[in-house]
Amino acid sequence: MRVAVIGAGVIGLSTALCIHEQYHSLLPSLEMEVYADRYTPHTTSDGAAGLWQPYLSDHGNLQETLWNKETFDYLLGHLGSPAAKEMGLFLISGYNLFTQPVPDPSWKNIVLGFRNLTPKELELFPGYSYGWFNTALMLECRSYLPWLTNRLMQRGVKFFHKKVESFQEVSGDGMDVVINCTGVRAGELQPDPELQPGRGQVIKVLAPWVKHFIITHDIESGIYNSPYVIPGSEFTVLGGIYQHGNWNEENSAQDHKTIWENCCRLLPALQKAKIVQEWSGLRPARPWVRLERETVRHGHFQAEVIHNYGHGGFGITIHWGCAMAAARLFGSILQEKKLASPPQPRL
Amino acid sequence: MAAPKVAVVGAGVIGLSTALCIAETCPSCSVMVLSDQFSPNTTSDVAAGMLIPHTYPGTPIHVQKQWFKETFTYLFAISNSAEASEAGIHLVSGWQVFKNTPKEELPFWSDVVLGFRPMSEAELQKFPQHRFGQAFTTLKCDCPPYLLWLEKRLKATGVQMYTRKVADLWELHSEYNIVVNCTGIGAHQLVGDEKLFPVRGQVLKVHAPWVKNFIRDGDGLTYIYPGIHRVTLGGTREKESWSLSPDPGATKGIFDRCCSLEPSLRGAQDIKVKVGLRPSRQCVRLQREVLSQGGVKLPVVHNYGHGAGGFSVHRGTAKEAARLVGECIAALQGSSSRAKL
Numbered sequence: 133m134r135v136a137v138i139g140a141g142v143i144g145l146s147t148a149l150c151i152h153e154q155y156h157s158l159l160p161s162l163e164m165e166v167y168a169d170r171y172t173p174h175t176t177s178d179g180a181a182g183l184w185q186p187y188l189s190d191h192g193n194l195q196e197t198l199w200n201k202e203t204f205d206y207l208l209g210h211l212g213s214p215a216a217k218e219m220g221l222f223l224i225s226g227y228n229l230f231t232q233p234v235p236d237p238s239w240k241n242i243v244l245g246f247r248n249l250t251p252k253e254l255e256l257f258p259g260y261s262y263g264w265f266n267t268a269l270m271l272e273c274r275s276y277l278p279w280l281t282n283r284l285m286q287r288g289v290k291f292f293h294k295k296v297e298s299f300q301e302v303s304g305d306g307m308d309v310v311i312n313c314t315g316v317r318a319g320e321l322q323p324d325p326e327l328q329p330g331r332g333q334v335i336k337v338l339a340p341w342v343k344h345f346i347i348t349h350d351i352e353s354g355i356y357n358s359p360y361v362i363p364g365s366e367f368t369v370l371g372g373i374y375q376h377g378n379w380n381e382e383n384s385a386q387d388h389k390t391i392w393e394n395c396c397r398l399l400p401a402l403q404k405a406k407i408v409q410e411w412s413g414l415r416p417a418r419p420w421v422r423l424e425r426e427t428v429r430h431g432h433f434q435a436e437v438i439h440n441y442g443h444g445g446f447g448i449t450i451h452w453g454c455a456m457a458a459a460r461l462f463g464s465i466l467q468e469k470k471l472a473s474p475p476q477p478r479l
Numbered sequence: 480m481a482a483p484k485v486a487v488v489g490a491g492v493i494g495l496s497t498a499l500c501i502a503e504t505c506p507s508c509s510v511m512v513l514s515d516q517f518s519p520n521t522t523s524d525v526a527a528g529m530l531i532p533h534t535y536p537g538t539p540i541h542v543q544k545q546w547f548k549e550t551f552t553y554l555f556a557i558s559n560s561a562e563a564s565e566a567g568i569h570l571v572s573g574w575q576v577f578k579n580t581p582k583e584e585l586p587f588w589s590d591v592v593l594g595f596r597p598m599s600e601a602e603l604q605k606f607p608q609h610r611f612g613q614a615f616t617t618l619k620c621d622c623p624p625y626l627l628w629l630e631k632r633l634k635a636t637g638v639q640m641y642t643r644k645v646a647d648l649w650e651l652h653s654e655y656n657i658v659v660n661c662t663g664i665g666a667h668q669l670v671g672d673e674k675l676f677p678v679r680g681q682v683l684k685v686h687a688p689w690v691k692n693f694i695r696d697g698d699g700l701t702y703i704y705p706g707i708h709r710v711t712l713g714g715t716r717e718k719e720s721w722s723l724s725p726d727p728g729a730t731k732g733i734f735d736r737c738c739s740l741e742p743s744l745r746g747a748q749d750i751k752v753k754v755g756l757r758p759s760r761q762c763v764r765l766q767r768e769v770l771s772q773g774g775v776k777l778p779v780v781h782n783y784g785h786g787a788g789g790f791s792v793h794r795g796t797a798k799e800a801a802r803l804v805g806e807c808i809a810a811l812q813g814s815s816s817r818a819k820l
Binding site for chain 1: 559560561562563564565567569570571572573593594596598599601602605614616621688689690691692705707708742743745746
């Protein structure tokens with residue numbers, strides 16, 4: 133059984149690991165290969181600050197809320213383990229700020245200690261009259277992706293630096309299953325008008341006195357178009373750009389100005405922060421995540437494809453729940469091919 | 480009296496903040512700070528500088544609360560300004576956890592810090608050995624930055640600082656009109672205060688920048704306080720120990736206890752060991768005294784004995800000390816006008 137995973141961002145690598153962990157013992161003949169044109173630190177995932185936080189509303193998509201919860205619980209369980217530091221995983225508390233009262237989010241009971249802000253806390257943020265405080269998780273991909281890569285290499289998974297131009301290319305090589313984790317460029321493998329880039333730009337600074345994340349929201353401008361400050365283990369990420377449909381991966385001077393001025397207004401001490409790096413990336417935006425099976429035929433080649441892309445600005449937040457869902461789809465493929473029964477739940 | 484000359488002895492957080500308050504409330508005063516040690520070699524430099532009050536058995540609670548509130552409000556404004564990073568003041572959130580439910584579930588300062596509330600069940604799961612906890616957000620004063628910032632503010636208001644070992648407060652009587660004694664543990668020898676005793680504290684300052692929340696065991700012995708560049712791991716409370724030498728056994732004990740609260744600390748790097756002697760007393764000695772010898776008088780204002788709670792109340796006690804200095808000046812002016820009659 134040969135499996136090709138296309139894409140080596142957080143989705144590709146975690147899906148690969150999840151499937152390999154669950155099925156390799158049942159299927160010793162399982163051979164897995166990862167194909168990607170970009171590896172860490174050059175993936176979209178690497179640019180993300182790494183904060184676990186879904187969008188404000190799940191638009192009724194309860195499945196995604198469940199995947200978010202599964203991811204949070206999975207990561208929380210790893211917090212106390214020796215691997216946490218190597219994974220780039222740690223707890224962080226912080227603020228979500230609004231200019232008017234808003235309903236509680238779908239994830240209020242997933243995070244720790246969710247509560248509304250007190251009037252005194254709101255004094256810290258002039259211009260904002262309502263907000264939340266909670267403790268969530270950070271998962272820094274510049275550590276997590278190498279950690280996933282190491283786990284996969286230890287398991288004998290092979291990596292290829294290659295831009296895959298078509299499903300046929302890998303299925304023609306004798307691949308039985310293709311896992312499509314190509315993120316924002318999935319449309320190049322198969323047109324998908326629902327998938328659009330959500331361009332973001334961030335400034336990475338040295339501001340080690342900042343210990344909380346601060347995410348502001350402007351209901352008019354939409355998600356991530358309002359300043360945010362997210363402190364990492366080494367750098368603090370300043371952001372607040374979301375441009376739907378913009379494919380430009382070059383840094384924009386105008387966006388730099390917007391981010392810098394807005395974040396310094398939010399936290400005046402940032403004026404003294406040293407700028408270390410600027411980065412732009414394309415969130416793989418879609419009305420909902422595409423996570424489904426498809427039989428792709430071309431001539432007399434046929435492959436089972438599992439799509440797992442379109443995670444927008446919440447890829448890290450949802451990744452493990454999606455990886456497990458993709459693994460279940462993989463299990464159903466194996467069942468159909470009568471290769472193995474799915475793993476029994478561990479008691 | 481044209482320009483009263485005030486000597487502040489001691490340059491830890493108490494000495495420097497007191498000197499600043501005096502300069503602020505008495506612009507005509509000529510203030511000088513004298514100390515044998517300056518940052519980074521003061522007791523304050525060893526402390527984490529967390530605003531979590533220590534309770535003084537000998538001081539009314541409403542007074543302690545007033546001191547804490549004044550300090551918190553003062554630092555809150557700085558943390559919110561462009562100077563925050565230079566001053567070393569930053570907000571930090573976290574948890575105080577208890578193995579046994581404390582008799583006092585609501586400490587007197589719970590409405591001064593931000594967002595104080597009991598921890599949820601889900602939060603407590605991270606601390607399997609603890610049954611109860613409190614979550615809140617408070618401020619931290621990182622030293623040396625805070626002390627260096629105070630020194631900068633002092634210089635800007637014309638206050639001079641001198642390295643000088645004062646062996647006896649009386650030696651200052653010919654140069655100064657008023658002496659303010661902020662010598663911390665040094666007061667034991669300087670003024671022979673037998674009620675002042677050291678409580679030795681050993682801490683580890685480590686590189687663990689992924690630790691963003693504080694964790695404190697309610698017993699006060701084990702704590703993890705993330706600062707700007709280092710995380711302070713503590714600690715010990717050894718009454719009557721005067722030793723400033725690091726104790727390797729204590730280092731291991733502190734490290735193990737902290738890792739038990741926060742396992743990721745096993746990956747901490749570049750561990751530095753520091754020791755400080757908390758200048759402990761039943762209550763802070765915040766009072767006037769007049770020294771006299773051969774008809775010559777020297778008014779003294781004492782401001783020492785803050786023990787484990789120096790940072791938490793420093794601005795409040797500094798303001799009170801400045802007020803007492805004002806009283807001394809009024810008394811001197813009263814007696815000098817009487818002398819003119």
